[in-house]
Amino acid sequence: MKHITCIEDLRQVHMRKVPKAFFDYADRGSYAEETLRANREDLQQIKFRQRILVDISQRDLSTTIIGEKSNLPLILAPVGSTGMQYGDGEILACRAAQAAGIPYTLSTMSINSIEDVAENVEKPFWFQLYVMKDRGFCKALIERAIAAKCSALVLTVDLQVIGQRHMDIKNGMTVPPKLFSPSNIIDIATKPGWVMSILGAKRRNFGNIAGHLPGGQDLASVSGWVASQFDASLNWKDVDWIRSIWPGKLIIKGILDVEDAEEAVKTGAQAMVVSNHGGRQLDGAPSSIEVLPEIADAVGSQIEILFDGGIRSGQDVMRALALGAKSCMIGRAYIYGLGAFGGPGVAKAIDLIANELSVTMGLCGVNKIAEIDDHVIAV
Structure with a gap:
């Protein structure tokens, strides 16, 4: 990987x-x-x-x-679906994060299950929860x-309805998926x-959901069930319900507005993530960095x-820290590394x-990290 000098290089591979x-x-x-x-x-x-x-x-x-x-x-x-970028992707990414001494967050929609990851890594990791209509299933996920x-629960709150991603439809990443078109089969055949x-890999389906459905466990059946489960009625009272079950640290992910940030503080959560879901939900929403300073000023x-x-x-990390963040999450940046080179690619992205x-x-x-504030920004 000597030729890899930046995240964009990993993206190209x-x-x-x-x-x-x-x-x-x-x-x-x-x-x-x-x-x-x-x-x-x-x-930029x-x-x-x-x-x-x-x-x-x-x-x-360090921090x-x-x-x-x-x-x-x-x-x-x-x-989501990290294990479809590279086999056992969640396990490999978690190992790379732990080797680097940083937290890893497992998605509800992971390929490797909570148990798969826990059995194959040395330290606790974070778990991210989507609240679905089937509250019994959500409760079971939290208990798992x-x-x-798991040392923290990351509650993602900006997916009550799913923003349309045009390329997913064009590529067959629909629900249920239609990946086996002639063009997709040819593409897959050229990626040995x-x-x-x-x-x-251990799994090729959503590991956290496997066994929950009484019917078929194929990708189409599971994907269809998941699509029906995102809950438009989700509200702040549900956060109280989650806190009544989850005894540990809680992080609320998906905050873009000061009023919502102030409500998040009232829940007693330990942290919030200023996030627009990577531009995958409300298109036309402001960038995360645009709203960060006012949220940090209001509730930091x-x-x-x-x-x-x-x-x-x-x-980019320095910029976010300078404008009020304590630390940063990366998604695509490490996924590019994973898809390019597996676990060593994730380690390379972090490095x-x-x-x-x-x-x-x-x-x-x-x-020191604690010294970083807006004095490092040119006015």
């Missing part, structure tokens, strides 16, 4: 190695993709204040995230996360490495602020971002 339907599922956004583009463009508009002749020989990237020690202000975000000793990784003294949306480099952050801190005259 991922695009070549993984079938188009699965690459586009990870890479693209909803509708016209305005918010997807804004996440990147708005971050933020310029740094370069400083010179400051002793930067003691740079330290704490919801009270847990972390080697970086970085978290691997929950990504408790049994697996991907095929071998999937064939050798009362709750830990995490950031998600468009992070592709250590420079790239860490090295970029260290250099950026140095050139801005900063030695």
